[in-house]
Amino acid sequence: MKAFGFNQYGDANVFEELQIEPVAELKSKQVRVSIEAIGINPFEAILRAGYMKDSMPLPFPIVPGGDVTGIITEIGDKVDNFSVGDAVVVHKGFGGYAEELIAFTSHIAIRPDNITLAEAAGLPTPGIAAYNILTFFAKARAGETIFIEGASGSVGMVLVQLAKLMELTVLASGSSANEDYVRRLGADQYSAYDKENPGETFKDIADIVVDATLGGRASEVGVKALKPNGRMVSLINVPTEDMQKEKPLADYYQVESVKELKDNDALKFLTDLMMQDELEIKIAKKYKFTLADIIESHKQLDLPRTAGKMVVIVKEN
Ligand SMILES: NC(=O)c1ccc[n+]([C@@H]2O[C@H](COP(=O)([O-])OP(=O)(O)OC[C@H]3O[C@@H](n4cnc5c(N)ncnc54)[C@H](OP(=O)(O)O)[C@@H]3O)[C@@H](O)[C@H]2O)c1
Structure with a gap:
């Protein structure tokens, strides 16, 4: 073949x-x-x-x-x-x-x-990652505030929609070109990384930060936005030890394969949402x-x- x-x-x-x-x-x-x-x-x-x-x-x-x-x-x-x-x-x-x-x-x-x-x-990959981040790594709860870095990306767009369905307040970052799109998905506030530092805009207010970017300065920005006892989940690299010193009481998680996470559970949940037109x-x-x-x-x-x-x-x- x-x-x-x-x-x-x-x-x-x-x-x-x-x-x-x-x-x-x-x-x-x-x-x-x-x-x-x-x-x-x-x-x-x-x-x-x-x-x-x-x-x-x-x-x-x-x-x-x-x-x-x-x-x-x-x-x-x-x-x-x-x-x-x-x-x-x-x-x-x-x-x-x-x-x-x-x-x-x-x-x-x-x-x-x-x-x-x-x-x-x-x-599959973006959907499963977003589902596992919210339900397993961050253990998100209704009423919490989440800051999604890279909200216009493939994982980010699913994160925004699932977080809104879970009744979280969503703060988002991405380029200014993608602001309208991410707001249409449901983000409550948006900070464009090419115009300002989203970490300063959302300083100390996020219960959960997800770094769904391709790397660069996002770790540092994310730590800034985190509440002192918040949870930060990274798709590529967790913040360095030096960066973590700014919020030493926070928890830092790296997305990785974990035995108890089952792809078919996530895919069933996500395809059901798509069937009901609740996930795009x-x-x-x-x-x-x-x-x-x-x-x-x-x-x-x-x-x-x-x-x-x-x-x-x-x-x-
Ligand atoms: N470990 C895992 O299981 C797993 C699974 C899936 C993905 N990943 C990783 O997760 C990351 C995201 O994947 P993806 O497919 O969603 O990538 P993607 O579609 O390329 O999205 C990347 C996102 O990062 C944003 N971005 C770039 N620089 C930024 C900055 N300085 N601040 C805030 N946002 C910034 C982009 O915004 P603009 O486009 O608006 O510029 C875009 O929203 C990748 O590193 C990927 O390898 C890991």
């Missing part, structure tokens, strides 16, 4: 078209999915660039991609909750930039009929399943861009 991947670390141009032998036999609790659309995530660019080559050495060739939607074409002998022909959303570590994927049923959910292929492919996944751009488009989508990951997910459509339904 056709797939896109790389045989060396480097910039977006290291991608090549690969022919991968499909897995012959499924394990009991696995399904085979014919892929219709793929979500593109910053993590895949981090892998490709080799930033994790020491902590997570990869056996080449690597086919990245963890977020797909498609149709089940085969099920393992102990699968009783999904059937051939079901449309599903899937969250997986690797192998998604391809025509087909094998996944355990613990990482999939039924795709609601009312959403597009692009919205379904854009959901904004699409920034749709690409084709070609080498040129995969390379272009990765070039875009490194640039400032319109809010929303980039997705690759493999087959139109």
